Amino acid sequence: MAFMLVVDIMRLASRMIRYTSAFFADLGRRPVLLLCLGILLAWLMAGVPFMRFGVPTGLWGDRTFLLLHGRLFLDWPHIFRTDAVGFPDRLDLLGFPFTDLTERVVQFLTTRLTGDVIVGANVYFVIIVAVNFAAAFCALRSFQIRPWWCLAGAFAFAFIPYFAERSTGHDYLAAYYAAPLAFLILPRIVMAVRNRSPTGMVKDPVTLACCMVIATSGIYYSFFSLLTWGFVGLALATQERDWRYLPAMALPAGVTLAVLVPILAFFVAVTPGDAGFPARTAADQPLYGFRISDVIIGLEPFGVARNALRDYMAIRGKTEGTDAWPGPVLSAFALLAALFGSLLLRRRGPGVRPAYGGLTPTLNAYLVFCMIYCAPFGLGLIFNLLMRPEIRAQNRIAPFFAFAALLVFFRLWQRVVLRLRSRFGRSIGGVIAAVALVVLVLVNSIGSFALFARQQHALQRQPAFATEMTSIRATLAVADSEGLRRILQLPMAAWPEAPTIRGFEPYNHLLPFVFSAPGSSRHWSYGGSRGSENLSHLQLLLKTADSPCALAELSAGYNFDAVLVDRRGYDATELAAWDSRLSAVGARLVSDDPLRRLYRLPKSDCSQPLLLSNRWLSAAAGGELEPLLDRGWCSPEAWGRWGRDKVQRILLPN
Template sequence: MLDPAPTERRSARVISLIVGIFVALLATGVYWYATGMQRGPLSAPMAYEGDPLQYGYIIQSFSQSGGLSSIDNAGAPFGTQNVDFPNGDLSNMAIAATLFSGGYGLGFNLYLLLSVALTALAGFGIARHCGLARGPALLVALAFALLPFHFQRISHLFYTNYTTAAVALWLSLRLASPLFDRSRATRDRWLGVGAVALACIWCGTTGVYYAFFSCIVLAIAAVVQSARAASVRPAIRAVAILTGISICVAIQLIPTRTHNQTDGKNPSVGQRSMVESEVYGLKLAQLLLPVHGHRIGLLATLRERYDAQALNINENSTATLGTLGSAGFMMSLLILFVPRVRRRFPHAQQLCAVLVVSLFIYATVGGLGSLFALGVSPQIRALNRISPFIGLFSLIVAAGTLQLLWQHLRSRHPMLARNAGLILAGFAVLVILDQVSPGFRNTREQRAAVAAKYESDRAFAQGLASRLPAGSRVMQLPYSPYPESPDLLGSYAQFRNNLHAPSLHWSHGAMRGRPEGNWLAAVNELPAESFVDVLQAVGFSALVIDNRVSSQKMLDIEKRFSERTRAVALTAPDSSQKALLSATPWRATARAFTQENGWHATEAEGQRHWSWSLDRPTFALSPAEPGAGECDVQLSLASIRQMKVKVVDSQGQVLAESEVKPEAVSVINLRIPAGTRRIVLENDVPAAPAGNGDPRPLALRWERTADALPLCTYAKIAQQ
């Protein structure tokens, strides 16, 4: 007779696959309805302010030829890069870039829906792997995909794809068996290795935070698995997997390291402190309390009272586990500390209980995460983002408890088995009602407002792009430093134009602390007349003004630009912004010129401005216009001690030499080749403190007046 077992196993796998797809579709449908996505066009994004606009900019830039290392359509006139602000999100980027090809709004919403489906599938698969029957696994998948985190973190788009938690748990369970099992058939052996490799890649390319949390999960699991097996082999396997994840992260950071080696590290961006780990840490109350705006008024009031009275309420308030997850969290404590309870659960669920408690100890305010930030690195600051990991492991423990309870009741009351489907459906409904707050649902008015704003911005930006040649430079006002610089407009508001008209070169997005950011900051300190002089000299074709913010200087700039260029106005349909297009054709007469590396902060006294340097300070220039040739600039330099200064380009070609003294300003006239983007001032006497109590090492002093234009004028123009 034929062994029926393989056929039965295949049938069971098919049924599990069908159930997994069903719960993924169910969760996606609930999310679509519960967010109010259906109350507006799918092309209108669910979020269109702040971080979502930055995500759109990054995804769009990733899709272009230069990637994030060379972004042409932002930071005009220099162009810019985003590798100073790395995220390690290659997999998320690849998925999003595909979805966003149909437009930012549609892509944003499709990514959200896909993240729900993937999270539900991953939750179902890992729950089955942990010994749960299909019914309890369905509950885990549904509750995991519909964690309040998934609704409240829409603005942080990539964090909604927290499937990494399930993959990290699967890798943790794999530590119990050889990664390369010689007892298995060759095909199965290599498939197993390939699955582990793909899991490492996924964990390492879905964000630095999730990669780091995965490593913590694996480190804890290595200890548990090694202790259980009384062997170091699980720990050795963990080291191999951790190495794989770390390599994936490191590969993604190569552009950042390369850029830092070439241009120096940017101290103005992404610098974190230990205290932020305390500020953004987890709180037990926030995990266990009901979701904001719970359907039951008493529970909603309880949460409101806590939020109104507690200290340090920020993004950590999105860590709510829901009733089922909270029950699993408390049950994890019993499993961990009561052996009699622990023995009733299979090993995989015991491991989940250990992970729940361990991760909480790490991420809670004042926990091990704070010690890590103090002693190792403070860069992983928002420890509350570990909550989906805690949520998944808690849900598996809770579902395991329900499974044990069900088995006990069914043995005593066999008639219950007939109603298993109804009971499961009842639990699923309760999970949805408990975790999905009515407050998550956008009203028709909210969706209509976002759609109108989105369409207005698109019509405006595309209308401007249709009137200008591709690559035209557009100055945006008010000036808003990038990144992480909140202003009156709201962070990243000006990226709305980049998203809708990527063919134009916009000024917003210039990386703070780099030449493009330094130059824009300097230009925006100029008086209105000089500001317009610079725009014309560098070749900006249009000026875009956000009408939501106004100042006398902006009005003066608008007036002078209009008068000088006979500008044609283009206003957005919602009047939120307007563009002034030059009706007078002109060509650029200069390149942007600014400080780059090796300079202390600028000092001023009246109209006199100066900057002290370290050794070998540099200046940067924007790209030269095609066929423009060399440009001329004049440097006025003094020094802390008498020294010789050699001015060289990035290829080592000497452009000028001069003797510089402390008591007098030396004027150096430079003619810079068209292909040169950086010049270096090589001083033969090292920087040293001035001896007047100023501890800074000083070498050269660059002198200029407050109204000096940061330009390098084309030599052909100067001769004419």
């Protein structure tokens, strides 16, 4: 009796496995439904159901750029140039590299439709998760990978550590859907060469659409797409002894450049001469390189080898790039594939065209190339020295590296599945393989569980966040009640990328504007470009604030009616000195909180000269007063005879 019961249970289990397999097989034949299911699972993984859309996932640092653009989108059409910030000049974003247009279009739509900067930014991230997943799913399908494997691979790709890192800064780089689109084109090119019709790629709507999206997804992803096509074309041409791969790969590259170059040319043409953007140099490349030893960081989420990890980070330092490896599983696999992949791959006879499996040696070589190109002092540094230094952050090739690792992984996973099925039978072996794949994907994505919800909770637990938001709201409320329209922000700094001042990040000056009401007529001073004349004059006024009438000139000459002092940029003695100076000219303290002080300036004229005509001030080449030297200010030596770091004196004009 007991034996029969066991037999019945085993039959029931076998029947359930067959029915379940049939159900999943049927769903796998419906890729659209499978894609929708995958997006829902990705949103669940990111913690979207647990988000509060009115709470930011980040506030400071480079996140300010995303919030600034969202706020400008609400002031349509003043989204590129505005005098709401940078007063008495204006903030000019036309000099900023707007090659990441598709990401900004998404944020523009989410912000305009929601009418809120924070909600729009959160919805933007939700959409980006879906787009990254969908692009990876479609690209994997183009390599004829099984639908359920495509879902697993797209899931792993959507949540590589690079995404978690970029979703808290350099937010547009988190939209890396261009990487799988660059690979999606490869099978189509192979088929075109095989069918002896490579020029037909120009008429292929899928290829053209991919090239358009890649060209408008950012200069980094466009560059790495071109680099990927160039390397794969050369590798296939060498491997197959068929040089038609080179012109075939050049076709999508040409289409991409045909879109990208005019965009770059436009922004270069309209860039103001005093835009003030820091120059990029080849010397930055070692700081942003792709460190092979960073693969050990994948052990951190598991609490393994903590002492070794601590020692490693002490050796490595804090430079960028720890997010370049695509998770613990894919990282270990990619490193092993680069080391031993050539021994595991089967040779093919000459003349055999590369299907997906045939592309595996090329993809394996691509992984090695990425490491050599992007390593500190690698081929990327040679490129930066000989060509252009703008592509200095080589770790941003991470999405391309991750997707290539996925393709090689699935090629070898096919062999694992065949072994399991031959050992345990088709049904049981398939179930074991499916469960193992799910476990590997979840382990690889371990750092992204409830990512957005965790980011929000972490931010809300910080006392600095509550203090910041309370200060911003109080400042804006008082500015509204006092009718303040033109506010000078101290400490003064140039836009963009000014160094910190006593630990104060100048980008924080943008936060009151970001949270102000759309359409406000208030003007904020931060946002003036480095080298602009008005900014230099204001810096001079503040440098001579103890002189007669220097601060009075703020209202008389520049029409400022308030001064906002951020406490984080000064020590107690400096704050007291500024309070004394402002009180001496009749300024009234109207708001005081732990972060900011807001003073209302009186309307006053001063009959005394701002400075004596024979007053000398020290200046250095490249310093804040340098822009004044060719605008009526005097120097005892001819301009150009004193170099950087050499201090000189300048005389105020009569």
